[in-house]
Amino acid sequence: MIFSLKEISKEDQQPAQFTNPETPGYVGFANLPNQVHRKSVKKGFEFTLMVVGESGLGKSTLINSLFLTDLYPERIIPGANPPLALLPTLLWKIERTVQIEASTVEIEERGVKLRLTVVDTPGYGDAINCRDCFKTIISYIDEQFERYLHDESGLNRRHIIDNRVHCCFYFISPFGHGLKPLDVEFMKAIHNKVNIVPVIAKADTLSLKERERLKKRILDEIEEHGIKIYHLPDAESDEDEDFKEQTRLLKASIPFCVVGSNQLIEAKGKKVRGRLYPWGVVEVENPEHNDFLKLRTMLITHMQDLQEVTQDLHYENFRSERLKRGGRLSSYDKVLCKSEETVVALKGYSYISALF
Ligand code: GDP
Numbered sequence: 159m160i161f162s163l164k165e166i167s168k169e170d171q172q173p174a175q176f177t178n179p180e181t182p183g184y185v186g187f188a189n190l191p192n193q194v195h196r197k198s199v200k201k202g203f204e205f206t207l208m209v210v211g212e213s214g215l216g217k218s219t220l221i222n223s224l225f226l227t228d229l230y231p232e233r234i235i236p237g238a239n240p241p242l243a244l245l246p247t248l249l250w251k252i253e254r255t256v257q258i259e260a261s262t263v264e265i266e267e268r269g270v271k272l273r274l275t276v277v278d279t280p281g282y283g284d285a286i287n288c289r290d291c292f293k294t295i296i297s298y299i300d301e302q303f304e305r306y307l308h309d310e311s312g313l314n315r316r317h318i319i320d321n322r323v324h325c326c327f328y329f330i331s332p333f334g335h336g337l338k339p340l341d342v343e344f345m346k347a348i349h350n351k352v353n354i355v356p357v358i359a360k361a362d363t364l365s366l367k368e369r370e371r372l373k374k375r376i377l378d379e380i381e382e383h384g385i386k387i388y389h390l391p392d393a394e395s396d397e398d399e400d401f402k403e404q405t406r407l408l409k410a411s412i413p414f415c416v417v418g419s420n421q422l423i424e425a426k427g428k429k430v431r432g433r434l435y436p437w438g439v440v441e442v443e444n445p446e447h448n449d450f451l452k453l454r455t456m457l458i459t460h461m462q463d464l465q466e467v468t469q470d471l472h473y474e475n476f477r478s479e480r481l482k483r484g485g486r487l488s489s490y491d492k493v494l495c496k497s498e499e500t501v502v503a504l505k506g507y508s509y510i511s512a513l514f
Contacts (some may be wrong), residue, residue, distance in 0.1 A: 178421055200262075202271035203322045205461055208352065209294065210344070211274065211329025212283035212390070215359035220327075220418035221276050223431055223442055224454055225265060230285070256281040256291035256306050258298045260431075277320060283340055292466070299323050299351050303476040322473060324464045325388070326352045326456070329359045330413065336375040337383075337463050344384045353388035353464050355398035355456070361448045362440045369415045376413050390456065391463055408456050414449040417442050 159499075209217045277298070282291050302322045309318040322500055324347065330341060358364075380387060390409050391400040403485060419442050423432045431442040442450050463474045 177241055187359050190433075201460070202273060204239070204273045204275075205465070206277060206321055206323050206325075207273040207457075208279070208295075208299075208323045209278045209329065210282055210326055211357075211359065212331060213280065215329040215331060216268040216416075216418045217278060217327075217329055219420055220357075220416060220450075222357075223418045225263070256284075256294045258294060260433065266371070277323060290346060295344075296351070297345060299348065300363075300476070303351075303473055304480070306473065307477060307480060322468055323352050323469045324461075326354050327357050327359050328354050330376060332358055332363050332372065332415075336372065337379045342379070342385065343385050345380075345387075346383065347451065349386040350475060353467055353472070354386070355388050355453075356413035358413050358415045360417065362435075363415045364415070373413055373415065375412075388456055388464070388467070390460060390505075402461070404455070406450055411449050411452045412458070414453040416450045416453055417448040418450070 177409060207221075211217055231409060257280050259278045259280060262273060262279070265274055279291075279295055280297070306318065306320060306322055309315065317343075320503070328341070328345060330337065346355075348354065356376060358369070358376070361369060364372065375440045390405060390412075393405040417433065417440055419431050419433045420442075421431070421433070422429045423434050423439050424430075425432060425439040430444075432439045433442075441447050445451050477496055
């Protein structure tokens with residue numbers, strides 16, 4: 159219902175509550191952060207994490223440990239390659255293709271909702287020629303940008319679901335002597351599209367000295383090959399000392415050496431997530447045993463920065479490239495344009511208008 163000014167009676171107008179004679183200089187915008195906070199809490203957060211790495215490096219186990227939730231309850235873990243003669247095994251490897259599996263869970267903690275999508279890429283690195291698996295993953299990342307661009311230019315921009323990939327955990331094998339050519343090629347292929355966080359898998363298979371050596375080697379190779387990984391922003395000078403120290407520690411731990419486990423084990427009278435060995439228990443959430451907690455802290459405390467870098471850098475790159483290409487339709491638009499309704503909705507927008 160729309161009221162005109164005349165229809166509001168004098169009693170309904172309550173100017174008194176909008177002035178504060180005791181603090182005349184106080185306007186009230188100091189309250190804005192609280193409003194923003196309340197609004198974001200109400201709206202909830204959306205985050206998409208992609209995990210890439212060769213099969214068997216512990217990606218699913220780590221993701222389940224990170225969010226204390228079983229994201230893949232129905233997944234059947236394949237056994238070893240079929241114990242047939244060598245030839246069929248080889249064929250199996252040639253034919254393996256990467257799949258994209260996106261699972262979304264809504265997690266709520268103290269009233270704050272997080273809509274988390276984890277994009278797993280089973281089959282990555284299994285084929286002898288990995289070029290196709292690159293293509294599949296890159297197309298997926300681009301499609302999410304394309305969808306966002308389309309929704310943003312559409313008629314209803316209020317409820318856009320953001321499925322853009324905000325972060326990619328790239329799993330590196332602990333058994334090699336650094337990066338493999340596949341690791342280098344893949345990271346270079348995606349570093350302008352997504353925030354890469356390198357992770358050394360199965361850290362329990364390495365001694366402390368081996369970990370340090372491998373970390374240094376990987377960082378050197380990342381620099382040598384000009385790979386752009388996600389850089390944690392420096393803490394602002396007015397942040398408290400603990401936060402500054404935490405940021406320094408997190409930066410120094412990259413690439414994170416992690417251990418994952420879905421089992422609860424009794425250690426020192428407590429039930430902990432860990433891996434039981436004849437000589438003791440490796441605790442997932444013990445910072446002295448591995449960087450799991452640091453990785454989780456990095457993700458949680460920098461979730462907003464990861465989103466901002468995705469928006470301001472990767473999405474902007476995509477968007478300007480996309481607009482430069484002008485009226486050419488992507489495969490995503492072509493699918494959409496099959497529906498007459500969508501064609502009408504898209505007509506007014508410059509990047510497609512050339513076609514009509
Ligand atoms: P994915 O194929 O990369 O998703 O790997 P999975 O999570 O399915 O794990 C493959 C195997 O590695 C399973 O037997 C896990 O129990 C084991 N695994 C997972 N994380 C670790 C770890 O941190 N250390 C060790 N030693 N084994 C692990």
